[in-house]
Amino acid sequence: MQVSMKVNGEEVTREIEPRVLLVHFIREELGLTGTHWGCDTTNCGTCVVLLDGQPVKSCTVLAASAHGHEVRTVEGLASNGSLDPVQQGFMAEHGLQCGFCTPGMMLTARALLDKNPHPDELQIRQAISGQICRCTGYATIVRSVQWAAEHPAAAGDPPGTGTDEEDVRA
Amino acid sequence: MQIPAAFDYVRASSIDDALALLQQHGPESRVLAGGHSLLPMMKLRLARPEWLIDINELTELDYIRRDADVLRIGAMTRHTTLLESPDVGRLFPIVRDAEQVIADPVVRNRGTIGGSLCQADPAEDLSTVCKVLRAEAVIRGPNGERVLRMDEFHRGPYETALEQTELLCEVRLPVRQRSGSAYEKVERRVGDWAVAAAGAAVALAPDGTIEDAAVGLTAVGLEGTATEAETLLRGKRPAEELFAEAGRAAAAACDPVADQRGPVDYKRHLADELTRRVLRRACGRAGAEREG
Ligand SMILES: Cc1cc2nc3c(=O)[nH]c(=O)nc-3n(C[C@H](O)[C@H](O)[C@H](O)COP(=O)(O)OP(=O)(O)OC[C@H]3O[C@@H](n4cnc5c(N)ncnc54)[C@H](O)[C@@H]3O)c2cc1C
Ligand code: FES
Numbered sequence: 505m506q507v508s509m510k511v512n513g514e515e516v517t518r519e520i521e522p523r524v525l526l527v528h529f530i531r532e533e534l535g536l537t538g539t540h541w542g543c544d545t546t547n548c549g550t551c552v553v554l555l556d557g558q559p560v561k562s563c564t565v566l567a568a569s570a571h572g573h574e575v576r577t578v579e580g581l582a583s584n585g586s587l588d589p590v591q592q593g594f595m596a597e598h599g600l601q602c603g604f605c606t607p608g609m610m611l612t613a614r615a616l617l618d619k620n621p622h623p624d625e626l627q628i629r630q631a632i633s634g635q636i637c638r639c640t641g642y643a644t645i646v647r648s649v650q651w652a653a654e655h656p657a658a659a660g661d662p663p664g665t666g667t668d669e670e671d672v673r674a
Numbered sequence: 675m676q677i678p679a680a681f682d683y684v685r686a687s688s689i690d691d692a693l694a695l696l697q698q699h700g701p702e703s704r705v706l707a708g709g710h711s712l713l714p715m716m717k718l719r720l721a722r723p724e725w726l727i728d729i730n731e732l733t734e735l736d737y738i739r740r741d742a743d744v745l746r747i748g749a750m751t752r753h754t755t756l757l758e759s760p761d762v763g764r765l766f767p768i769v770r771d772a773e774q775v776i777a778d779p780v781v782r783n784r785g786t787i788g789g790s791l792c793q794a795d796p797a798e799d800l801s802t803v804c805k806v807l808r809a810e811a812v813i814r815g816p817n818g819e820r821v822l823r824m825d826e827f828h829r830g831p832y833e834t835a836l837e838q839t840e841l842l843c844e845v846r847l848p849v850r851q852r853s854g855s856a857y858e859k860v861e862r863r864v865g866d867w868a869v870a871a872a873g874a875a876v877a878l879a880p881d882g883t884i885e886d887a888a889v890g891l892t893a894v895g896l897e898g899t900a901t902e903a904e905t906l907l908r909g910k911r912p913a914e915e916l917f918a919e920a921g922r923a924a925a926a927a928c929d930p931v932a933d934q935r936g937p938v939d940y941k942r943h944l945a946d947e948l949t950r951r952v953l954r955r956a957c958g959r960a961g962a963e964r965e966g
């Protein structure tokens with residue numbers, strides 16, 4: 505069957521089997537391997553992408569169901585060469601170690617901040633509660649999202665390149 | 675890699691279209707709602723439909739509407755929508771209690787009330803919630819519409835009164851005066867299915883005694899509601915000793931099985947304790963409404 509959807513702002517069309525899951529469509533058909541794939545059982549959340557702006561576990565959505573909809577993956581977070589504030593926050597606050605959970609975490613964080621620009625710590629923890637991180641203990645992820653909330657317009661050079669005052673503190 | 679076996683896929687464009695497709699493709703066709711129970715089962719080959727009829731585009735089934743003394747909820751309403759609805763939270767705090775602990779926020783963006791009730795997993799939280807709220811299920815099929823009480827709709831584990839050619843379209847929750855409700859669940863970790871859970875809904879008489887009560891349990895082998903506990907409660911004034919008595923009755927009525935989530939005596943203990951807690955909270959909420 506033929507499916508068409510907008511992925512990171514670009515219209516894509518592919519011929520697929522109906523049983524293809526969205527995560528495999530994104531990784532294998534489109535070659536966007538930033539979306540990770542882990543448990544296969546809807547538990548780990550590393551496969552989270554935004555479907556019409558809402559985080560969903562793409563291992564449990566058919567690509568066919570996304571036909572006619574908008575998908576945003578981690579590759580679609582940066583715009584015009586500038587990292588999203590969430591991505592900058594993960595750099596500034598060491599929100600990742602191995603990076604396996606990171607794409608899903610960042611997309612959920614983006615959706616949370618779009619809905620609620622000033623979440624408290626509990627709201628952040630609840631938002632990511634369907635996603636597992638085996639490395640960080642979550643504390644730095646929470647701080648990364650807080651950083652992004654405090655720097656909503658952060659754009660341009662990523663932190664760590666010496667132009668951001670926050671780096672001095674960090 | 676877990677991938678479902680091959681199937682054919684078709685999108686329904688309206689309720690009538692979905693009903694026509696179900697008839698056309700026959701017993702090997704299934705409706706796809708949020709897919710968060712069906713797709714995992716298909717990956718494990720516990721389900722092998724030949725046709726999936728996707729009803730995700732049917733926004734006509736995604737609504738929450740107050741109509742005099744009934745709240746109408748469309749079958750495609752997602753868990754997240756239920757959790758965030760002020761009407762639902764105010765009129766039926768039990769739904770908000772339950773939705774906070776159903777799976778996790780990302781799963782809740784996809785799973786629907788219709789899918790939950792049709793799946794009829796013994797650990798499905800909304801089945802208990804709808805039972806104690808004495809909800810009605812509005813079903814459409816080739817011969818028109820029928821409305822079933824929850825105890826008629828829910829036949830047992832993974833079994834409902836739905837015919838293969840029918841669609842669950844709406845869930846109706848009756849709004850009652852001086853009422854309160856609550857849900858509490860014990861889970862091994864965030865987002866997991868219940869080890870055990872209890873739900874209660876009570877309506878108070880003007881003098882503050884319990885006019886009507888419903889007590890339900892999740893994941894511990896209770897069919898229907900805990901009728902002995904309900905009988906005990908009716909006509910009495912809310913009190914700790916009464917809640918304890920009802921808790922013991924509910925625990926005696928259930929029939930849990932030992933599994934990786936816990937042994938029988940632990941689950942029975944939870945049934946007792948959680949029943950007391952939800953009754954305490956439901957009566958408190960009903961009392962606040964009576965005074966307010
Ligand atoms: C990781 C995980 C954790 C979960 N934890 C919990 C939990 O703690 N508590 C809980 O209650 N649930 C839990 N769930 C289940 C979740 O609530 C599902 O969303 C729900 O069971 C099914 O809803 P769905 O819309 O995804 O249905 P689907 O999977 O699409 O459908 C389920 C079944 O119902 C049928 N169906 C669906 N809609 C209709 C309709 N309108 N008319 C006729 N038939 C229909 C389908 O054909 C299918 O047979 C969990 C799920 C996952 C993946
Ligand atoms: S791979 Fe989708 S939730 Fe783990």
Ligand code: FES
Pocket residue numbers: 599600601602603604605606636637638639640
């Ligand atoms: S950074 Fe390794 S799993 Fe989260």
